Amino acid sequence: MNPESFENLRLELRRGCLVLAVLAALRREQYGYTLRKTLAEHGLEIDEGTLYPLLRRLESQGLLSSEWREEEKRKKRFYLLSSEGAIVLDQLLAEWRSIDSSIHQVLKEQAHGTD
Amino acid sequence: MELIERYLQAVKFWLPRRQRNDIIAELSADIYAQIEEREAELGRKLAEPEVEALLKQRGHPLLVANRFQPQGYLIGPGFFPVYCFVLKIVALCYLIPWLLVWIGLMTFSPVYRAEQTHSSWFAALGSMWASFFGTAFVVVGMLTIGFAILERMQDRIHFFDRWSPSKLPLVRDPHLIPRASSSVELAVNLLFFAWLAVYCHSTEVLIGSTVRISLDSVWLWFFSGYLLLALGNAVLAANKLMHPFWTKRQAAWRLLTDAAGAVLFCLLMKANILAGIAISGVPPEKTLTIAHAINHWMDTLFPASIAVGLVILAVNIYRILRLQSEPEPLSA
Secondary structure, X not given: OOHHHHHXXXXXXXXXXXXXXXXXXXXXXXXXXXXXXXHHHOXXXXXXXXXXXXXXXXXXXXXXXXXXXXXXXXXXEEEEEOHHHHHHHHHHHHHHHHHHHHHHHHHHHHHHHHO | OHHHHHHHHHHHHOOOOOOHHHHHHHHHHHHHHHHHXXXXXXXXXXXXXXXXXXXXXXXOHHHHHHOOOOOOOOOOOOOHHHHHHHHHHHXXXXXXXXXXXXXXXXXXXXXXXXXXXXXXXXXXXXXXXXXHHHHXXXXXXXXXXXXXXXXXXXXXXXXXXXXXXXXXXXXXXOOEOOHHHHHHXXXXXXXXXXXXXXXXXXXXXXXXXOEEXXXXXXXXXXXXXXXXXXXXXXXXXXXXXXXXXXXXHHHHHHHHHHHHHHHHHHHHXXXXXXXXXXXXXXXXXXXXXXXXXXXXXXXXXXXXXXXXXXXXXXXXXXXXXXXXXXXXXXXX
């Protein structure tokens, strides 16, 4: 398969998961740069051009709250999961687990079929 | 850190006005945090080329700013394929024929060519391009505006919601020849054959008792040609009635008769076929003027007839190529 096509499919698959990862990571208050680093440390690299617009979108949907604060002599915007965001995160996690389980079922059935 | 300020300024220009300062403050904090971390790792200040590389990695300011903009489009993904389809139809049915007629006029009409190239060929090409571009610009512009309005009105007219599977077009078999069209073709060719045989078998054609048309002696060649052609077309139409599917043989015969018809028609346009017209009660000098005018117009329309002939041949060739690329129907 064309590596570019695979990369596009991979990015498409990750796109939806990133929302989940951002919401999950923001159960603890963080600002953009540290959030990006946290995600990268867990194998979820996200560039700033994707992260900041995503944070704004989630905030405008009421899933995150934010505030500007000074830390280490520099003003930073800290984000935190809102109570509505916590409910949505639980729902999304349930959905994600359900998808994961369905895919496993499909794979298991096909594996039995080829035995 | 002038580079960073320049980068932020470039991004800021393209940001939505209300969020501009907020986004830039956050982006600035992110860039400086990254630089500070890198400097802590290296134990020294970053050199300007290193800062430049870091900014370049973040992407073009326009792209960075675009990600903060709401997704906007003139013609949305729903209407875009229709827009492209209409543009292709316009190009095929209007702009390309326009170009072909111009080429035809320049090739076959000395009067038109002289008018256009009175200063130079270069000027003629320039004038043609200006006229062609102007026409294309207006047509494409009007279509684009029309579709953009349709896109904006979509929420109100609910174009994509108001449809029913039962109103979709019937399944079309590209190989099928409708029996109705074969019947019409057969009738028209038989009538044409009979009309030619009864009324046009000589160079003197009478229309009622008041009009007599005198044709040039070359007409007798055309008469035989058209008679044969009408007969051939009638036989082909009868065959299509019995076997209503295109086959390679049917398509090849159709190409042959259409090519013969196109050649005959083009030659007729150039033949100065009208020798005279006599209408009772009309002075001969006036009817002669009418005959000359008709001959002149036929001559002038010669390039257009070539263009039409070429289009007909192209349709026939396309049909044969399609039959070659697709399997013939079993029922043929």
